[in-house]
Every structure is written in structure tokens, then in C-alpha cells.
Amino acid sequence: MIGIDVGGTKIASGLVSEDGSLAAANERPTPQGSQQAFLDALEDAVRGHPEGVAAVGVGVPSRIDQVAHRVVASVHAPLAGIDLAGYLGERLGVPVFVDNDGNVAGIAEWQLGAGRGTRDFVMLTLGTGIGGGLILDGHPYRGARGAGAELGHMVVDVNGPPCGDGCPGRGHLETLASGRAADRVAHELGLADGRALVDAGRDGDSRAVEALGGIGRILGQGMVTIVNVFVPEVIAVGGGFGRAGELILGSAREVVATEALDPGRHAVRIVQAELGAEAGVIGAGLSAFELLHARA
Amino acid sequence: MIGIDVGGTKIASGLVSEDGSLAAANERPTPQGSQQAFLDALEDAVRGHPEGVAAVGVGVPSRIDQVAHRVVASVHAPLAGIDLAGYLGERLGVPVFVDNDGNVAGIAEWQLGAGRGTRDFVMLTLGTGIGGGLILDGHPYRGARGAGAELGHMVVDVNGPPCGDGCPGRGHLETLASGRAADRVAHELGLADGRALVDAGRDGDSRAVEALGGIGRILGQGMVTIVNVFVPEVIAVGGGFGRAGELILGSAREVVATEALDPGRHAVRIVQAELGAEAGVIGAGLSAFELLHARA
Numbered sequence: 001m002i003g004i005d006v007g008g009t010k011i012a013s014g015l016v017s018e019d020g021s022l023a024a025a026n027e028r029p030t031p032q033g034s035q036q037a038f039l040d041a042l043e044d045a046v047r048g049h050p051e052g053v054a055a056v057g058v059g060v061p062s063r064i065d066q067v068a069h070r071v072v073a074s075v076h077a078p079l080a081g082i083d084l085a086g087y088l089g090e091r092l093g094v095p096v097f098v099d100n101d102g103n104v105a106g107i108a109e110w111q112l113g114a115g116r117g118t119r120d121f122v123m124l125t126l127g128t129g130i131g132g133g134l135i136l137d138g139h140p141y142r143g144a145r146g147a148g149a150e151l152g153h154m155v156v157d158v159n160g161p162p163c164g165d166g167c168p169g170r171g172h173l174e175t176l177a178s179g180r181a182a183d184r185v186a187h188e189l190g191l192a193d194g195r196a197l198v199d200a201g202r203d204g205d206s207r208a209v210e211a212l213g214g215i216g217r218i219l220g221q222g223m224v225t226i227v228n229v230f231v232p233e234v235i236a237v238g239g240g241f242g243r244a245g246e247l248i249l250g251s252a253r254e255v256v257a258t259e260a261l262d263p264g265r266h267a268v269r270i271v272q273a274e275l276g277a278e279a280g281v282i283g284a285g286l287s288a289f290e291l292l293h294a295r296a
Numbered sequence: 297m298i299g300i301d302v303g304g305t306k307i308a309s310g311l312v313s314e315d316g317s318l319a320a321a322n323e324r325p326t327p328q329g330s331q332q333a334f335l336d337a338l339e340d341a342v343r344g345h346p347e348g349v350a351a352v353g354v355g356v357p358s359r360i361d362q363v364a365h366r367v368v369a370s371v372h373a374p375l376a377g378i379d380l381a382g383y384l385g386e387r388l389g390v391p392v393f394v395d396n397d398g399n400v401a402g403i404a405e406w407q408l409g410a411g412r413g414t415r416d417f418v419m420l421t422l423g424t425g426i427g428g429g430l431i432l433d434g435h436p437y438r439g440a441r442g443a444g445a446e447l448g449h450m451v452v453d454v455n456g457p458p459c460g461d462g463c464p465g466r467g468h469l470e471t472l473a474s475g476r477a478a479d480r481v482a483h484e485l486g487l488a489d490g491r492a493l494v495d496a497g498r499d500g501d502s503r504a505v506e507a508l509g510g511i512g513r514i515l516g517q518g519m520v521t522i523v524n525v526f527v528p529e530v531i532a533v534g535g536g537f538g539r540a541g542e543l544i545l546g547s548a549r550e551v552v553a554t555e556a557l558d559p560g561r562h563a564v565r566i567v568q569a570e571l572g573a574e575a576g577v578i579g580a581g582l583s584a585f586e587l588l589h590a591r592a
Contacts, residue, residue: 065559072558120439134525136437143416143527145559153524153557155517158453158472169520169555176454221451224465225521228449229428231439259465261449262368263361263441 001288002049004042004058005101005280006030008076008128013045014278015053016285020112022278024049035078043091055095056088057288059104059280061131067145071098073166075129095295097288100142101125101280102149105238105273106133107140107290108283113274114236122232123273124151125239126219129165130174136230140290152178156221173222177215177248179241185211198244209247216248220255223270227256231264238273245272297584298345300338300354301397301576302326304372304424309341310574311349312581316408318574320345331374339387351391352384353584355400355576357427363441367394369462371425391591393584396438397421397576398445401534401569402429403436403586404579409570410532418528419569420447421535422515422544425461426470432526436586448474452517469518473511473544475537481507490537497543505543512544516551519566523552527560534569541568 003016007030014025028045031037046056062074069083089096106115106123115121115135123133132151134141141149152174153167160171167174175181182194189207191197200208223235237249253270260268275282299312303326310321324341327333342352358370365379385392402411402419411417411431419429428447430437437445448470449463456467463470471477478490485503487493496504519531533545549566556564571578 063557063559068559132525136432137435139433141432143525143560145527145563150524150557154450154521156451156454158514158517159455167557169524169557171517172524218454221454221467225450228446228465228468229430229439229525231441261359261446261463261465263359263364264439267441 001285002046002053002056003281003283003285003288004045004056005104005284006042006058006060006077007280008061011041011045012277012281013049014281014285015049016057016282018289020108020282020286022282025278025281030077032078035080035082038078039087042088046088046092053094055097055288055292056092057097057099057284057286057291058084058088059099059101059284059287060084061101063150064098064100065145066142075165095292097291099284099287099291100131100149102131102151103133103140103142104283104287105131105279106135106149106283107286108275108279109133109236109238109273110135111286112282113279114271115234118233120230120232122151122226122230122235124219124235124237124242126178126237126241127239128179130178131239134230140287151222151226154222154225156218156225173219177219177222179239181215182212182241182244185215194241198241198247201244201247212244212247213251216251217255219248220252221259223252223256224260227260227264227268232268234269234271236271236273238275238279242273297581298342298349298352299577299579299581299584300341300352301400301580302338302354302356302373303576304357307337307341308573308577309345310577310581311345312353312578314585316404316578316582318578321574321577326373328374331376331378334374335383338384342384342388349390351393351584351588352388353393353395353580353582353587354380354384355395355397355580355583356380357397359446360394360396361441362438371461391588393587395580395583395587396427396445398427398447399429399436399438400579400583401427401575402431402445402579403582404571404575405429405532405534405569406431407582408578409575410567411530414529416526416528418447418522418526418531420531420533420538422474422533422537423535424475426474427535430526436583447518447522450518450521452514452521469515473515473518475535477511478508478537478540481511494537494540494543497540508540508543509547512547513551515544516548517555519548519552520556523556523560523564528564530565530567532567532569534571534575538569
């Protein structure tokens with residue numbers, strides 16, 4: 001299986017075995033100019049690997065309508081209104097499976113990382129936005145149309161600010177607890193960005209520690225919703241801003257422990273994701289294996 | 297199958313066939329004094345039906361830990377810290393299945409009512425509190441420990457008031473969009489309770505219409521979370537306060553149409569539940585059939 005992970009700056013690919021092992025990893029820049037240039041780069045990524053591969057899995061930063069076979073909209077990639085699986089499948093002559101990058105990360109962490117051995121697992125990817133992946137009753141859950149689990153777009157503040165970036169809602173978890181939220185808080189403290197805020201927090205700067213704790217508490221409220229609805233065994237937090245680790249997870253855990261319902265609040269473990277930058281490629285491959293088996 | 301529906305005022309029971317048809321329905325008051333009196337009443341409800349029944353299904357207003365075989369806590373019934381299925385099964389000599397009343401209502405509406413023919417369906421029961429039932433990928437979803445889908449306890453306002461009634465959280469949908477919320481709003485308008493508020497709204501009282509629309513908008517924000525996470529085909533609203541119907545659903549629908557993500561906001565239908573007061577007994581029976589088959 002060839003796994004492809006589409007990020008805002010690069011398209012990573014590799015050969016993924018059913019056990020999640022990765023070989024022949026490589027990457028190329030993500031073309032931002034036109035959809036055709038972007039599609040050509042995806043095709044090149046596949047053709048860069050030896051022929052004879054059974055299928056291709058692509059993880060995209062997109063909402064997907066698997067019923068209408070259509071990528072609805074994407075963040076940080078010129079990709080919308082196209083049947084990506086159909087297009088690539090025709091160009092390449094092999095089955096292509098397309099999945100949301102949050103689902104893909106969730107599947108990788110579930111099979112190989114922080115969610116190993118669980119039946120009900122939630123992945124939150126804190127980057128510029130917040131992506132999510134749900135494993136329910138031992139299966140990846142993608143919603144009625146394959147677009148589900150936009151956990152970053154749970155409403156946590158009915159009076160909150162507009163979400164933006166293609167989302168018409170407001171007060172969503174993504175607006176208040178993502179890397180973008182960290183950037184905003186950083187600016188208020190006179191720091192360059194969220195990364196500088198996390199660095200300051202690690203150095204023990206009390207204002208940074210407090211600010212990150214505040215973001216963690218809102219993240220925790222989002223997790224209260226997740227725990228009350230799903231009662232998962234594990235919630236794993238990854239992504240660039242997720243590397244803030246205990247600076248945000250400590251207060252998130254505290255909110256869940258005091259505000260979520262029993263038995264969920266006792267059952268859940270809130271942990272950092274375990275897989276690194278390769279998780280996207282591996283997860284794209286694993287997601288495609290799963291969809292291939294589901295089709296068979 | 298004997299189905300039993302435990303409500304705050306009465307325990308209803310009946311014989312439920314696998315197709316959901318109901319016979320020999322009857323009811324008795326819900327004892328509120330002691331857990332033993334309550335358990336005796338449940339046992340009497342079963343023994344009031346002819347012997348030879350294969351199994352019993354009980355829908356309770358409770359959070360259940362199906363892994364630890366324990367009712368964790370209940371609302372409006374003296375029932376906590378007990379293995380209800382084990383206790384009743386031993387007393388009665390037949391398998392007993394216990395499920396949350398929100399799940400039970402969801403299963404009934406899915407098989408016989410507003411959710412017929414769907415694979416992904418969400419039931420919201422607006423009573424004193426808010427109960428929820430989830431059908432995901434064609435199966436009732438109960439979370440990792442069988443306690444899941446407490447949709448009334450999604451956080452919709454991180455700065456909101458305490459939830460109360462045994463829940464340690466705050467700003468939950470239940471606090472802001474249940475019958476209790478309607479009571480509070482009614483008092484502010486000098487009306488007796490939520491029922492009077494709904495009556496006034498039906499009579500065209502503009503303040504009542506506006507107030508109910510406001511509750512509907514918060515309900516709609518909760519539905520935005522549901523749509524963005526699950527992308528269900530149908531959300532059905534039932535329960536005593538749910539009878540406010542279009543007075544709340546109109547504005548809820550508007551919020552979902554303008555603030556939820558594509559494709560979910562176009563895919564979802566938001567409708568009133570179709571089944572009446574018998575839904576609880578029928579759903580308890582259907583839930584037990586499903587759990588019996590899952591065990592087999």
C-alpha cells in the first residue's frame with residue numbers, strides 16, 4: 001500500500017505494510033497554486049514508488065463526502081469539489097482511498113500508538129486548526145457521509161467568536177484551543193507566536209504557563225463533551241501545538257476529572273500522542289487497508 | 297419480551313414483539329422512597345405479565361456502566377450503585393437487559409419512528425433534562441462502557457451556569473435548552489412554567505415565541521456539534537418539552553443551516569419524534585432484543 005499524507009507545506013509518501021511498518025518514505029512540496037498542479041504532485045508521489053502496488057491511501061486536510069465521492073473543502077491545499085479517489089484511481093489504474101487527515105492520524109495512533117488495545121479511542125490533532133479521529137466499538141467512525149468527526153468544530157461557547165477558515169460557525173473548540181488560539185494569546189503577551197509561548201512555558205515563565213493552562217481548560221471542556229458522549233478509554237493529543245504536552249494537558253485533565261460524568265471521567269486516560277511525523281503516511285496506508293477490506 | 301420504561305412518576309410495562317408491536321401495556325407509580333421499594337415495583341411489573349417470557353428489557357433514567365455491571369446514578373428514581381440486570385435476572389430467572397432511557401427512545405424512533413431507514417440517527421429527548429440516543433453505522437452506540445451518548449451533557453457554553461442534578465459540569469446543553477430551561481425562562485416572563493410558555497407561544501404571544509426561539513437557537517448550537525461530529529441523516533426531537541415543536545425546531549434548524557459544516561448541514565433533517573408515550577416500553581423491548589442477539 002502506498003500511503004500519502006497531504007500537509008500544508010509538503011506531500012509525504014511511503015510504502016506501508018498492513019502491520020504499519022514504513023519503507024521508502026519521501027516527500028515533495030505541496031503546490032498551492034492550482035488544483036491541477038496539486039493533483040499532478042499527488043500523481044507524481046505515487047509514481048515515485050515502484051509499480052505493482054495494490055492500492056493507494058491518501059490523507060487530506062479536507063472534509064469529504066464519501067457518499068457523493070467528493071472532496072467538499074480543504075484547508076491549506078487547493079482541493080475542492082472533486083472526486084479525488086475517482087480521479088487518481090483512473091490516472092493510476094489502482095484503487096485509491098481518500099480519508100480525512102484527522103481520521104488517518106486517529107487510525108495510526110489506535111493501531112500503533114497511544115490508542116493501542118482500545119475499542120473506543122479519540123484522537124485530537126492540535127495544529128493551526130483542530131482535527132479529530134474517532135474509533136468507536138473497534139472501528140474508525142466517519143459519520144453518515146464519511147465526513148464525520150470534525151471534533152474541532154464542536155461548539156464550546158455559544159457566545160464565542162466566529163470560526164473562520166471556511167467554517168460558518170462560532171465558538172468552536174478550534175477557535176479557542178488550537179495553535180491559532182495559542183498564537184493569539186502569545187501576541188497578547190508580546191511573544192512572536194504559539195511556539196514561542198510554549199517555549200516560554202517550558203522555561204517556567206509564569207504568564208506563559210498560566211496562558212497555556214487557560215487554553216488547556218477550554219480544551220478540557222471540549223474533552224468533557226467527548227467523555228460524556230463517547231466514554232472513550234483514551235483521548236490522545238497530537239499535532240504541532242499538541243507538543244505543548246503537560247502545559248495544556250495538565251489543566252485539561254483537571255477539568256475532565258472535576259466536570260465530566262461518572263463513569264467516563266474515571267475511565268478515560270488523557271495522554272500525548274506517541275507517533276511522530278510519519279504518522280500521517282502510516283495512517284493513510286492503514287486507513288486504505290481498512291477501507292479495502294470493508295469493500296471486499 | 298417484556299419491556300419496562302422507568303419514568304419519574306410511573307413504571308410502564310408491556311409485551312413487545314421483535315417488530316415493535318405492543319400488547320398488555322400497564323403501569324404503576326414509581327416508588328421514590330427506597331431503592332428496595334423501587335426494585336420490588338420493577339419485579340411486580342414483570343410478574344404482572346404471563347410467565348414464559350424469554351427476557352426483560354428495562355429502560356432507566358440512569359447512567360450505566362455495562363462493563364462493571366452497575367447503575368452509576370439515576371435522575372428521578374432511587375437507583376444507584378447496583379447491578380440492576382443481575383439483581384432482577386436472579387429474582388426472575390430470565391435474562392434482563394438494562395439500558396439508558398435516551399438510548400431506548402433512540403432505538404424505538406430509529407426502528408419505528410422518525411429515524412426509520414437511516415444508518416446514522418440522533419435522538420434528543422427534551423424533558424426536565426435532555427437525554428440522547430445515538431445510532432451510528434446502523435447500530436445503537438453506547439460508548440466504551442455502555443454509558444455513552446449523554447448528549448444533554450455536551451458543553452455549549454464554557455462560561456455557562458452549573459449543570460446540577462448530579463452532574464458536576466457547567467454550560468451543558470441540558471442546562472440551557474431543556475424543559476427546566478423553559479421553566480426558568482417562563483418565570484422571567486411571569487408565566488407558571490415551560491408548559492405555559494409553550495401554550496403562550498402557540499397562542500402567538502410574541503414574547504413567548506421569541507423566548508422559545510432563543511432556546512431553540514441554543515439547541516441548534518448543540519445540533520451544530522452533533523452534525524459536525526456525526527453527520528447524521530436525521531436528528532429527532534422528542535420528550536415533554538420537545539412538544540414545543542416548530543417553536544424551537546424552527547430556529548434550531550436555522551442555526552444548523554447557517555453554522556454547521558457542509559456536507560452535514562445539507563444532509564441532516566431535523567424533525568419531531570413520531571412515537572408517543574409508548575415509545576419507552578417499546579424501545580426497552582427492542583433494546584433487549586438487540587442486546588440478546590449481540591450476546592448470542
